[in-house]
Amino acid sequence: MLQVSSVTKYFNDQKIFSGFNLKVDQGQFHVIIGPSGCGKTTLFDALTGVIELDEGTLSWKQKLVFNLTHHAAYMQQKDMLLPWFSLLDNALLPSKTGGQNMVNAKKQALKLFNRLGLSEYESHMPNQVSGGMRQRCALVRTLMFNRDLILLDEPLSALDTITRRSLQSLLLLLQTEFKKTILMITHDIEEALLLADEIYLLSPQPMTISRHFILDQPKPRKFNDPVLLKIKADVLDKLEGDLIHEP
């Protein structure tokens, strides 16, 4: 279980968040939605160790940790593929840097390439494939971290709508097939409704959880589920309300 307890972060006396709490149970898919600039990325920066928290604690699997550097895999909005490596070599980066057995790692990566619809593209260079394929490769690389916790920072927001929809089903595989614990930031409410077990709706700075939705509908879900449509309307209402009241 990932537990974020009473964390606080200031930037030059400006309170980004204070006493912020979050809990993601093992194997759960939790999603954070909030207005731009509310502090979501600062929270992820703190989780990944880019910045230090001023107060509060983080724990992963009941152990206190300074940050999640050695515990989480991370996938960002940009595919972050190195242009000088083939798709396969990009996917193998976590294994290369971690000093793993490369024969086994290659077998695992090829299996994932096959599973995520990238077979026969292993030796292609990133500039030879589409944005969707690059992001699939980034997803394989994320899985090659071989870590139980995955942080997703708007991983599909740079893609067109059609490609995004096809990749959302692959994100779901992270939970259903690969049994990962996932915390994702997104701006796409429908994406959150399709994937999340719990949605945290955040307020503008100082960032707090303004609404918390628990979604127990079975997955894969459909957009036209009346319960989901009701939650979507609630989320939009709340976001619009926050924007109106924003100073």
Next chain:
Amino acid sequence: MNRNNLLAALLIALILGLWEFFVHILAVPVFILPPPSSIFTTAVIQAPRILPHAVITLTEILMGIGLALCTAVPLAIIMFAKPALEKAFAPFLVASQAIPVFALAPLLVVWLGYGIASKVFMAWVIIFFPICISLLEGLKSCDPEFKILFRLMGASFFKKLMLLYWPWALPRFFAGLKVGVTVATIGAVIGEWVGAQQGLGFLMIQSNARLQVDLVFAAILWLTAMGLSMWWIVGILEKRIIKWN
């Protein structure tokens, strides 16, 4: 030949044509300014005489480049790994460029002798800075988001260097190397002017004293051809190595 190359060739032809024309019209003596036709003829006819000197100068330049690579690359990496060291070394690096190479040349001949060592050292002084600084800037220009990704992977500095920083810095490194190899001729020739028994610089000084100005120009032509060839070779290497750009 593309449009740009054609324009460059036309411009060169125009300059040489005007030069040839005015030298003949104004009847400029050959020992003051020989016409381009005479320079080209001398450069070809005197090739057996120029070649041994060119080989010496080229050797000095190549050794200077080798020495610069062996020192500038590790220093740039060390300064990148330890920014405190960059701050410590920066004044020396800048000073190495602020001191006129001409002022150093006589001293180097005194210290290192009339042989090849003083010229290699001169070439090294000139090449070192562009390679070191461009590589350092290239390493520092790495996208911070990639640094985060590699840190999350738990990569050691060596792994990050090999897989991320070095390939990232290669375009800038080659830009610096291109500058380095073209200016390297300056260092070697200045060294030869001050004190040498062979080399194109030595040939130029000797020919100048004997008013063989066409031979001076022929030596300059050879030097230019050497500089351009090295620039071209580095360009080819760059294209072969940096395939992703």
